[in-house]
Amino acid sequence: MKRSMFLLAGCIMALSLPGCGRKEPMTLPAxxxxxxxxxxxxxxxxxxxxxxAELAEAGFTSxxxxxxxxxxxxxxxxxxxxxxxxxxITCPELESDPEGTVKRFMSHPALGGYHITDExxxxxxxxxxxxxxxxxxxxxxxxxxxxxxPNYANAEQLGNPTYQAxxxxxxxxxxxxxxxxxxxxxxxxxxxxxxxxxLGIVSAASAASGRPFWAFALAxxxxxxxxxxxxxxxxxxxxxLAYGAQGIQYFxxxxxTGTIWNFHQAPIDSTGARTEVYDRVKEVNAEIQMIAGVFxxxxxxxxxxxxxxxxxxTKVFEPFPPFSKVETPGGGAVVSRLEKDGxxxxxxxxxxxNAAMNLNVTLDGxxxxxxxxxDGAVIMEKGDWIQTQVGPGDAAIFMTAE
Numbered sequence: 388m389k390r391s392m393f394l395l396a397g398c399i400m401a402l403s404l405p406g407c408g409r410k411e412p413m414t415l416p417a418x419x420x421x422x423x424x425x426x427x428x429x430x431x432x433x434x435x436x437x438x439x440a441e442l443a444e445a446g447f448t449s450x451x452x453x454x455x456x457x458x459x460x461x462x463x464x465x466x467x468x469x470x471x472x473x474x475x476i477t478c479p480e481l482e483s484d485p486e487g488t489v490k491r492f493m494s495h496p497a498l499g500g501y502h503i504t505d506e507x508x509x510x511x512x513x514x515x516x517x518x519x520x521x522x523x524x525x526x527x528x529x530x531x532x533x534x535x536x537p538n539y540a541n542a543e544q545l546g547n548p549t550y551q552a553x554x555x556x557x558x559x560x561x562x563x564x565x566x567x568x569x570x571x572x573x574x575x576x577x578x579x580x581x582x583x584x585x586l587g588i589v590s591a592a593s594a595a596s597g598r599p600f601w602a603f604a605l606a607x608x609x610x611x612x613x614x615x616x617x618x619x620x621x622x623x624x625x626x627x628l629a630y631g632a633q634g635i636q637y638f639x640x641x642x643x644t645g646t647i648w649n650f651h652q653a654p655i656d657s658t659g660a661r662t663e664v665y666d667r668v669k670e671v672n673a674e675i676q677m678i679a680g681v682f683x684x685x686x687x688x689x690x691x692x693x694x695x696x697x698x699x700x701t702k703v704f705e706p707f708p709p710f711s712k713v714e715t716p717g718g719g720a721v722v723s724r725l726e727k728d729g730x731x732x733x734x735x736x737x738x739x740x741n742a743a744m745n746l747n748v749t750l751d752g753x754x755x756x757x758x759x760x761x762d763g764a765v766i767m768e769k770g771d772w773i774q775t776q777v778g779p780g781d782a783a784i785f786m787t788a789e
Contacts (some may be wrong), residue, residue, distance in 0.1 A: 391780065401610035404600065408703060413757045413765040413788045414522045415502060415680030416728040420448060421628075423672050424475070428452040431459040439470035442640065445654060445665055446672025449473040449499045451532075452641070454523045456480065457488060464497040472498025475532050485521045493526040500530040506569070507533065507570055509546030510552060512560040530564045533557075537570035538585040550585070554592050566593055570640060573619045583692070583721070584700025586630040590687060602627035606668055607642060607653035617667045618740040622780030624671055626657045629723040629782070631687035635675070642738040677763045681734070685727040694719020694738070698780065707755040709787060716786055718744035720777070729789040732759070740780035748773040748785065759784040761763030 424659035428450040429438045442450060450472055454460045457480045474497055480488045481501060492498050501522050506514060507641040519531045537556060538550040556567075569590050571580035586602065593600040604623035608614040626633055642653040650657075654665035677684075690706030694713045706712055710733050713722055721736040737744040746788050750771045751758055757765035758773070765786055777783045 392686065404421060412767065413730075413755070413786060415763055415765065416684075416730055417761065418680040418683040421675055421679045421683055422601065422632060424449050424636040424676075425450045425640035426430035426603070426636050427641055427643055427647075427653075429463075429655075430641060431455055431463065432458070432465050433641075434462050435552065436466045436469040439467045439472050441590050441655075441661075443470040443472050445640075445669040446635075446676065447472065449475060450640070451475045451477065451502050454478040460492065464492065464495045466499040468495070473497055475500040477502035481522075482518070482622070485518060486525050489522050489525040493529070498529060501541075502532045503563075505534045506536045506540070508542075508544065509556050510750070511546075512557060513671070516561045517684075520701060525731055525765070532565070532567060533561065533563055534568070535568040537568060538588065539570075539579065544660075549590055554588055554748050558592060558596050558598070564598060565634075566596075566598050567602075568600070569603045569636075570604070571605040571612055572623065572636070573605065573613070573615065575613055578608070578612070578740075580699045583626070583698040586626065587690070587700055590630040590632075592691070594687065600631070601636050602632040603629075603636045603638050604671075606637040606664055607639045607650050607725040609648040609650045615664060615667065616740070617670065618781070619781035620667055620671045620780075621778075621782070622685070622740045624675060624739070625734075625780070626738075627735045628675065628682045629721045629725075629736050630690055631685070631723075631725070633683065637670075659711070673757060674761055680727075680760055681725065681732050681786075682781035684771065685725040685732065688724040688726055690719055690721065690723040692719060694736075698738070709751045709756060710748060711751040712747070712749035714747040714749075716745045716747070718742075720744060720746070728757040731787045733781045733785040734764075735777060735785075737777040737781055742779055744777045746775050746777050746783055754787045757786045757788075759786055 425444055427783040429452055431454050436789055455477055460476050460478050464474055475558055522531055542548055547551040547556055570585045572579040574641050589600050604620055605612055609750045639653045641655045645655045648697040652662045652664055656662050692701045719738045723734045725732040752771050756768045758768055
């Protein structure tokens with residue numbers, strides 16, 4: 388009797404002590420914040436500490452706006468520093484005197500990098516390579532930024548016969564440390580059919596070259612794109628992250644004027660007033676930072692899709708332990724496998740930004756599985772079958788750990 392009581396007491400003690408048979412709850416790996424970049428940001432004429440504080444309040448970590456000269460760059464950097472925002476600088480002097488301009492600004496705490504150009508034709512790659520080399524010879528610690536066309540650009544725009552050749556050609560010639568491309572998938576006619584093919588090409592090129600990539604979400608309405616809803620923003624942001632993006636960019640933050648595109652209702656309108664899109668972007672940015680540990684520094688192991696019709700250039704999702712089956716009855720999803728620091732993540736993104744999606748996940752019982760909440764908490768799942776709904780354009784994330 389005494390022996391039985393001793394053993395029972397020992398078991399109770401073992402369950403109450405760390406490392407004595409008790410399984411600790413899973414938590415997300417540590418992570419730096421996800422870079423969130425404001426493209427076409429605060430105009431030089433509106434430079435102020437208050438404006439950069441407003442940018443930071445919306446969840447942006449970096450900014451790009453064309454400055455008319457180096458003095459305006461100095462003012463922008465000083466204002467951005469007060470808000471903890473970095474600037475990817477661009478001005479005429481960065482091209483006419485790259486070495487001198489870099490020497491002037493390279494030690495500024497608010498300098499994030501050097502914005503070189505947007506959507507270059509391949510004929511410019513040799514020239515751009517020389518420009519990047521001149522900058523990196525002076526400052527190799529910060530990235531040079533060049534943004535590539537989307538895959539719906541034609542061969543004449545690209546200067547290459549195919550999009551794959553264009554990306555390969557750029558990587559072979561231009562020694563930037565990161566890749567960037569734009570693609571705006573949500574139109575008045577629905578989701579562009581080539582969106583996920585574009586993500587797949589850049590994601591694969593990123594992995595093969597060892598260069599992280601940043602991808603866009605569209606935040607300004609213009610022909611033929613509607614005012615973005617929260618679901619449309621989530622679809623773009625979570626799809627980018629599911630494909631391994633290491634930074635999110637928004638085109639645009641401030642509404643451009645004087646163009647033929649009928650730009651309207653970016654987060655900040657052309658008069659400097661906030662629009663409803665400001666709050667939508669702010670909400671999504673805060674959301675992804677809470678779960679940055681899922682995405683930042685993670686390795687994309689595989690990505691596939693579910694649904695009756697797969698998007699162009701994609702393949703069927705292939706299950707992996709302990710996720711023996713992922714089903715989306717009546718819907719379709721991006722499903723990716725990410726790994727980081729001994730943790731494995733299953734990321735499921737609803738491709739429909741108009742309706743919720745049913746999700747059934749069957750487990751093989753081989754590991755503990757937790758669901759990652761939008762607050763970053765990991766809630767342990769019980770049983771061998773998970774049934775839930777994923778909101779329009781939203782993501783469900785599951786985690787296993789060693």
